[in-house]
Amino acid sequence: MKKIRLLISFLFFVGFITGCAAPQISQPPAPAAESSTQTQTQTQILSPALENPDVHEVGFDIDDTLLFSSPAFDRGYAGAEPYTAEFWKIINSSDEEVSVIKEKCYEILKAHQDKGHKVYLITSRNSDGGEALKKYLSGKMSIPEKNIFFEPHGKTARIKELGIDAFYGDSDSDIRYAEEAEAIPIRILRSPKSSYKGSCNPGCFNEFIVPDSEE
Numbered sequence: 399m400k401k402i403r404l405l406i407s408f409l410f411f412v413g414f415i416t417g418c419a420a421p422q423i424s425q426p427p428a429p430a431a432e433s434s435t436q437t438q439t440q441t442q443i444l445s446p447a448l449e450n451p452d453v454h455e456v457g458f459d460i461d462d463t464l465l466f467s468s469p470a471f472d473r474g475y476a477g478a479e480p481y482t483a484e485f486w487k488i489i490n491s492s493d494e495e496v497s498v499i500k501e502k503c504y505e506i507l508k509a510h511q512d513k514g515h516k517v518y519l520i521t522s523r524n525s526d527g528g529e530a531l532k533k534y535l536s537g538k539m540s541i542p543e544k545n546i547f548f549e550p551h552g553k554t555a556r557i558k559e560l561g562i563d564a565f566y567g568d569s570d571s572d573i574r575y576a577e578e579a580e581a582i583p584i585r586i587l588r589s590p591k592s593s594y595k596g597s598c599n600p601g602c603f604n605e606f607i608v609p610d611s612e613e
């Protein structure tokens with residue numbers, strides 16, 4: 399009889415323990431709260447390069463990254479044989495009049511300047527008539543003209559030589575150049591209105607993509 403009473407007491411005890419423990423084990427709200435915090439943090443990040451203490455020098459592509467320049471290219475195609483010196487002269491002297499600065503990317507560029515980072519611009523355009531583009535962007539964005547480069551044959555060597563820590567671009571090739579030069583690649587989204595359709599697969603290198611950077 400004593401044994402039965404002990405058994406009953408034991409069963410009550412087990413029931414009590416599991417009855418209390420069970421709700422503690424299956425509490426679903428914790429992960430939900432965590433994911434909401436993560437989402438909030440992600441939306442606040444403009445660029446990981448701005449938060450990285452190892453970043454001091456940054457580079458930006460120009461076409462479809464810093465400038466919506468399709469109107470300048472339209473002028474080039476209408477006025478000259480494509481890819482001739484005259485073609486590039488028309489484009490490089492048209493930006494001030496017809497290209498549009500992309501707001502989100504420019505905001506990032508200014509944030510880097512505010513942090514005292516050195517900013518470089520590297521374009522794949524040919525340098526014919528390039529002084530006009532240099533003068534325009536230098537004046538508009540407070541970047542020394544000597545920090546603006548024309549690299550129609552690839553940007554990897556220049557990114558490396560300048561010691562650029564993070565490079566922003568819209569094309570897959572920009573991301574590849576950055577990786578080859580061991581810089582942090584950051585994707586700026588190309589506007590769907592751009593007339594340039596060269597390879598553009600945001601995220602294909604697992605790179606950070608700046609949200610809402612199309613315009």
Ligand SMILES: [Mg+2]
Nearest residue numbers: 459461462568
């Ligand atoms: Mg580009």
